[in-house]
Amino acid sequence: xxxxxxxxxxxxxxxRVVWTAYLALALLLLALPFVTDWAFGRTWVRILGFALLYIxxxxxxxxxxxxxxxxxLGYVAFFAxxxxxYALLASPHFGIHLPFWVLLPLGAATTCIFGVLLGAPTLRxxxxxxxxxxxxxxxxxxxFLNNLNAPINIxxxxxxxxxxxxxxxxxxxxxxxxxxFGLSFPAVYNYYYLFLVLALAVIFVSIRLENxxxxxxxxxxxxxxxxxxxxxINTRNxxxxxxAMGASFGGVSGGLFAGFQxxxxxxxxxxxxxxxxxxxxxxxxxxxxPGVVLGxxxxxxxxxxLRYLGPLQQALFGRxxxxxxxxxxLVFGLALILVMLLRPSGLWPxxxxxxxxxxxxxxxxxxxxxxxxxxx
Numbered sequence: 422x423x424x425x426x427x428x429x430x431x432x433x434x435x436x437r438v439v440w441t442a443y444l445a446l447a448l449l450l451l452a453l454p455f456v457t458d459w460a461f462g463r464t465w466v467r468i469l470g471f472a473l474l475y476i477x478x479x480x481x482x483x484x485x486x487x488x489x490x491x492x493x494l495g496y497v498a499f500f501a502x503x504x505x506x507y508a509l510l511a512s513p514h515f516g517i518h519l520p521f522w523v524l525l526p527l528g529a530a531t532t533c534i535f536g537v538l539l540g541a542p543t544l545r546x547x548x549x550x551x552x553x554x555x556x557x558x559x560x561x562x563x564x565f566l567n568n569l570n571a572p573i574n575i576x577x578x579x580x581x582x583x584x585x586x587x588x589x590x591x592x593x594x595x596x597x598x599x600x601x602f603g604l605s606f607p608a609v610y611n612y613y614y615l616f617l618v619l620a621l622a623v624i625f626v627s628i629r630l631e632n633x634x635x636x637x638x639x640x641x642x643x644x645x646x647x648x649x650x651x652x653x654i655n656t657r658n659x660x661x662x663x664x665a666m667g668a669s670f671g672g673v674s675g676g677l678f679a680g681f682q683x684x685x686x687x688x689x690x691x692x693x694x695x696x697x698x699x700x701x702x703x704x705x706x707x708x709x710x711p712g713v714v715l716g717x718x719x720x721x722x723x724x725x726x727l728r729y730l731g732p733l734q735q736a737l738f739g740r741x742x743x744x745x746x747x748x749x750x751l752v753f754g755l756a757l758i759l760v761m762l763l764r765p766s767g768l769w770p771x772x773x774x775x776x777x778x779x780x781x782x783x784x785x786x787x788x789x790x791x792x793x794x795x796x797x
Contacts, residue, residue, distance in 0.1 A: 450617060454610045465725075466609045470681065472721040473616035474674050477623045479701040479717040480710065481670025484627070486637060486699065487708035489663040490643025492552040494695050495539070495559025499668040501690035502535055503675025505566060508582040508685045509575075521588045521680065528672040536668025539646040540661045547646075559695055567687040581686025588615065588680040596683075612681050619677065623670055627710050630666065639663055640708070704760060706767030716771050724753055 424456075425727030457465045459729030478500060485493045506528045510519045543554050587596030589610075595611035606614075630636045638659045641649035650656050679685050697720060705716025730752070758767065 423784050454613050463607070463609060466613060468722065468725050470613045470616050471708030472718050473613070473620045474678055474681075475698065475701065475721050476620050476714050476717040477616075477670055477674040478698050479705070479713050480623050480627050481667040481674070482698050483667075483702050483708065483710070483713045484630065484639070484670070485663050485667040487713065488631065488639035488643065489660060490639075491660065491663060492548065493664075493667070494552045494692075494699065495555035495557070495562075496667070496671060497690045497695040498539075498559040498562035498693070499532040500675045500678070500694070501562055501566060501687075502532050503672030504636030504679040504685045504689070505576060505582070505675075506531055506672070507676035507679040508585050511586040511680070512582055512584050514577060514582050518586055521590065525673060525676050529669040531670075532675070533665045533669040536664040536666075537661055538657075539668070540664030544657055544660060556692070556695075559690075559692065563687050563690050566690070573671055579614060579687060581684060581688075582691065584686040585679050585683045585685070587683065588677075589614070590615070610683040616677060616681075619673065623673075624710060624714070631710065635662065637661065643708075700757065704757065704767060706770035709767070709769060711772035712767050712769035712771070716767070719768075723756070724749060727752055736737045 432540040435636065453469065457469060478496070481499075482493060482496045485491050503635055507524050509515055509526075510524055511516050511521075512518075538560050539555065543551055545604045546554055566576045569576040569710045570580075576582070587594050593599070595615060599606045599611065638649065638654045641652070641654055642656055642659060646656055678689075701720050702713050703704070703716070703787070704720065705714065706712025727749040728745060730743075730748050731741055733745070734741050734745075764770075
């Protein structure tokens, strides 16, 4: 095994191996809707589309939580703002039907402003206090969306906004089936490929931010804000930038969600959604982009796969012993607990994060041993 380690390191650094792996991954992602549709049905292609949406959301929250170390429990508010902005400006509700290429940047810019508005009054808050404030912000947005139907009907209240225009690119509607080179591309395929392109763009931007001077400033604030400020980092502006960048990713995802669903309502943006997005970041590995992507995919696909527990019980016992919905949440919760106990740094943590936790565990073990020796 020791002889294999240097060989594996050489392979990872070989450009031919790297580009071959990238090409294989690209072909897999392109063929995935066809394979999934053939093996599991078209519903799972739709689930893949949602997985890509949540990858974008999780990467946006990763900027705030993973890079800058700021606990945000109201991130779903930016998702909601982006979705409602798209819905209100691309539906019969106001009679405005703006094109997709206008609405998506507009949603990113609007949520970016709201991110700054959230970050400005919370600059002096940390930890639990920051979590409570962001939690309140998320609930305020949801309550406003739920009640802004009187005296002037702006959001249509709890009934939500429907008949939202499907996404069109170059006059081609993604909600229709298209045939190219003899291959049929239904609506879910079209949306999958659009979400895939945008998710890859978000991943690219996240990688560039992580390796930039701003990304290093975020990490410095996460590790020790006082030391970062002493080294000349403008912590106020850098933290505001983290909130703004994370919020803009949420706005883009919200707009795509509205165009994909054709309907939005306040029930889609509850606190549990913020918790789930935060779980994706923590479960995958905070601050590690591949880990966050893995966490988002798992937490979207796993709950849906657990729906098959009902038919499985029927096949094994001849009847359903436990409600599949309750059993699904129970198994899902137990899986989260086990992962956090066995892999506290996440399923795919960064090398730095893994090293830090290993060092902390070693220090704690040494302190425990010294206390035990003193007691003896």
